Amino acid sequence: MAAAIRYRVSMEKAHAHLFDVEMTIEGWSDSALTLKLPVWTPGSYLVREYSRHLQDFEAVGATGPLRWQKLAKQTWWVDVPTDGRVQVRYRIYANELTVRTSHLDTTHAFFNGACLFFYVPGCESSPCEVSVVPLNPDWRISTALAAGPGRQNTFQAASYDELVDSPFEVGTHRIVPFTVQGKPHTLAVWGKSNLDYNRFLPDLESIIATEAKLFGSLPYEHYLFLVHFADGYGGLEHRNSTTLLYPRFELRGDEKYFKFLNLVAHEFFHLWNVKRIRPSTLDRFEYAHENYTRSLWFMEGATSYYDELIPLRAGIYDATHYLKQLGIHITRLLTTPGRAVQSLAESSFDTWIKLYRPNENSLNSQVSYYLKGQLVCLLLDLEIRLRTGGERSLDDAMRHLWQHYGAVDTSFPEAELEAIIARAVGLDLQLFFDHALRSTGELDFEGHFAPFGLQLVPTGTDGAPPYLGLRTQEQNGRTTVQNVEAGSPAQLAGVATGDELVALAGWKVTHGTLKDRLADWRPGDRLEVTYFRREELSTTTVRLGEARPTTYTVERRAEATAQERERLTAWLGQGGPA
Numbered sequence: 243m244a245a246a247i248r249y250r251v252s253m254e255k256a257h258a259h260l261f262d263v264e265m266t267i268e269g270w271s272d273s274a275l276t277l278k279l280p281v282w283t284p285g286s287y288l289v290r291e292y293s294r295h296l297q298d299f300e301a302v303g304a305t306g307p308l309r310w311q312k313l314a315k316q317t318w319w320v321d322v323p324t325d326g327r328v329q330v331r332y333r334i335y336a337n338e339l340t341v342r343t344s345h346l347d348t349t350h351a352f353f354n355g356a357c358l359f360f361y362v363p364g365c366e367s368s369p370c371e372v373s374v375v376p377l378n379p380d381w382r383i384s385t386a387l388a389a390g391p392g393r394q395n396t397f398q399a400a401s402y403d404e405l406v407d408s409p410f411e412v413g414t415h416r417i418v419p420f421t422v423q424g425k426p427h428t429l430a431v432w433g434k435s436n437l438d439y440n441r442f443l444p445d446l447e448s449i450i451a452t453e454a455k456l457f458g459s460l461p462y463e464h465y466l467f468l469v470h471f472a473d474g475y476g477g478l479e480h481r482n483s484t485t486l487l488y489p490r491f492e493l494r495g496d497e498k499y500f501k502f503l504n505l506v507a508h509e510f511f512h513l514w515n516v517k518r519i520r521p522s523t524l525d526r527f528e529y530a531h532e533n534y535t536r537s538l539w540f541m542e543g544a545t546s547y548y549d550e551l552i553p554l555r556a557g558i559y560d561a562t563h564y565l566k567q568l569g570i571h572i573t574r575l576l577t578t579p580g581r582a583v584q585s586l587a588e589s590s591f592d593t594w595i596k597l598y599r600p601n602e603n604s605l606n607s608q609v610s611y612y613l614k615g616q617l618v619c620l621l622l623d624l625e626i627r628l629r630t631g632g633e634r635s636l637d638d639a640m641r642h643l644w645q646h647y648g649a650v651d652t653s654f655p656e657a658e659l660e661a662i663i664a665r666a667v668g669l670d671l672q673l674f675f676d677h678a679l680r681s682t683g684e685l686d687f688e689g690h691f692a693p694f695g696l697q698l699v700p701t702g703t704d705g706a707p708p709y710l711g712l713r714t715q716e717q718n719g720r721t722t723v724q725n726v727e728a729g730s731p732a733q734l735a736g737v738a739t740g741d742e743l744v745a746l747a748g749w750k751v752t753h754g755t756l757k758d759r760l761a762d763w764r765p766g767d768r769l770e771v772t773y774f775r776r777e778e779l780s781t782t783t784v785r786l787g788e789a790r791p792t793t794y795t796v797e798r799r800a801e802a803t804a805q806e807r808e809r810l811t812a813w814l815g816q817g818g819p820a
Contacts, residue, residue: 245269245326247368249359252375253412256348259337260297265360270326276363277330279316280529283356283406285478285516286342288598289532291315292357295335302329316530318360334358339470341478341485350413350432351377352470354478354485355406361529366402373397376412384411384430386466386483403527407480407517411468418443422450425460433471435490441499448556449507456548456637457514457644465513467506477505479512500559508549515548515640516541518648521656537656538590539679543615544640547623554814561814565696568620569795572687572698575617576794579728580608586618587679602739606728617685618678624690624813625674626667632812634667642666694810695802702792707760708767709787714743716753723773735771735784742774765789 250264267275279293293316301308301320308328309321322328334357336344344353362368373396374383383395387408390396399405415432420443427450429443446467454460466483471490478485486505492498516524523535535541554564575581589597589611596608623636643662647654654662660679664671677683687698711730714721721743726733745751746759747769763769765788772781798810 245271245362245365245368247362247365247370248373249370250373250375251353251358251410253346253351253377255333256346256351256377259335259346261334261336261344261346261351261353261358262331263334263358264329264331266327266329267362268327270322270328273322275320275322275328276313277318277320277360278363278530279360280356280406281316281531282529283342283354283478284524284527285480285512286598287532287538287593289594290342295357297333297335299330299332302331303327330360339472339487340474341470341476341487348377350381350411350415352409352411352432352468352485354409355402356529359402359405361402366529368401370399370402370405371396372399372405374410374412381413382415382417384415384417384428384466384468385409386464386480404481406527406529408483409468409478409480409485420447422447423454423460425462425464427465427467429467429469431469431471433469433490435471435488435493437471437493437502445503445553445556445558446506448558449503449510449552452552452556453507453511453514453548456552457641461518461649462513475505477509479509479516481513481517484509484512496559496563500553500563503553503558504549507552508545511545511548511552514644514648515545518651519640519643520648520653521659522653523656525653532594534591534594535656536587536590537659538593538611539586539615539618540659542612543586543617544619544636546612546616547619547636548640561810564814565796565798569698569793571613571617572796573792573794575609575613575685577792578609578613579606580604581614581684582682583728584608585680585682586611586614589614602725605725614685621678621685621687621690622663622671622674624694625671626669627809627813628690628693629669630667632809634669635813639663639666691796692799693806694813695799695806696796696810697799699795699797700791700793701795703789706789706792707757708763708765709790710760710784711787712737714753714756721751721753721756731784731787732771735782737771737773737782737784738775740775741780743771744774744779745772746770748772760786 246268248266252262254262279296281289281291301310303323304325304327311319313319320328320330336346336353339345342354344357371390385397385408387397387399390398411430411432413432415430418429420427462482468483468485470487473489474487475489476487486509488502488505493502521535521537524533527533550564550567553559584607589609597610619636627635643654660675691697710732711727712723712732713725715724723737723739723741723743726737726739743751749759751759763786765786768783768785770781771784
């Protein structure tokens, strides 16, 4: 049924972090109206229960208040008068500054549509309109939505999906317009920082141009970068914009600055991979409950792989930096016991209940689809390059997905993703995918690195203490066990997360002295570990294990052949490590 839907957002109670929202529906032909508020926002796969921030709900018609009832945690029912016009008013508490929530105070307003706007089930494809009333007359508005004709501070969305996909920044933020390949772009920045804009803007333009070169063009008329410099870190992709959150004073020095560029490259890459190249399981958003998918290993993993390749290809940093970062990622994976418990496909499917809800056992029971997905995509790229003699790469698979699906705005069948990639590069990749995605076996870094003149070097065992297998932290002057690794000497002896570590072999130990105390012993030695558990003193005997690598580095083999060096150059370009 056709109905006009309009929203109005005002912020007179900014000091209390309260948005005032009005939703007006005209031309509704039924006698009742159902309204729902999303429980999650696309791109952030966790049920966040946005309705918990809603208060002061009321419904009114032309002659006064209307009957209404709350039916479920995010569902309201409203009695509709004969003229078919309903207006609901409510407030949303917004005091969480992340890329997937909303924040309002007397300095600015930022909101995602899923946090603020009801939808009418069955009308998600209907156009809607949003009017914003800034707190102060000098505040400006930045959003990817098109401005409504002839009305100030009014914007139009072709559908509820587009509305949710278009965050707003309202305030006195810095606005920097620029053009890349003839397309207008806007950088909207809230918060002071130590960012060097003279360095950043050319680098940003290079990232945009490099990603456009991979896919062939820029698939939008205008793109908006919303940047918040404050406490926290994160990014959220949208079809024609992105929101980025980064620590305001973490932009000096190449390492910190490059990390920010990787975040920018990651979210910008998503405008192709996720927002347009998307699996059938994410073709239609179910705002009332989870959208399950097993493709996040590729949607996020491939994007994470490219977010570090893109600045390299753009000449912003060299292969030495790239390989250093690669070693850091491999270290994270190989020091995560959960990699032997959860497969990559399972990690993707279980994102709703695991990745964003870590606990003391997460280290032992799960693996990140960002992290392992990135490394699997790296090995997939090397596999393709080696087996095709350098004639094909993961780039070809990305372009194929773009040309056949993303560019024509059609989702790919999720169950066929692996076959689509294989066809795009002309290889049988079934064994690779079976092992990488559906097993918990170790990834073969050495086998894939060797033909490119690289090797994985474990470090941290020389002079290291024996392996105990627990991680501690200092809390109010006490040394508590933060994590116990699965199968470790500590776990086998019964030490658990939350125990207060007191002594080793009868000698006092603290978070700061644990490593030194362990250095007095050898692998295979047995020693008593004394700890408090819920204020009761306990002692157990631990048999120490061999020291384990704490870091891994990716290094160029001195004896690499000319062909191996050529492969490395074809992959990473010039500027490899000496």
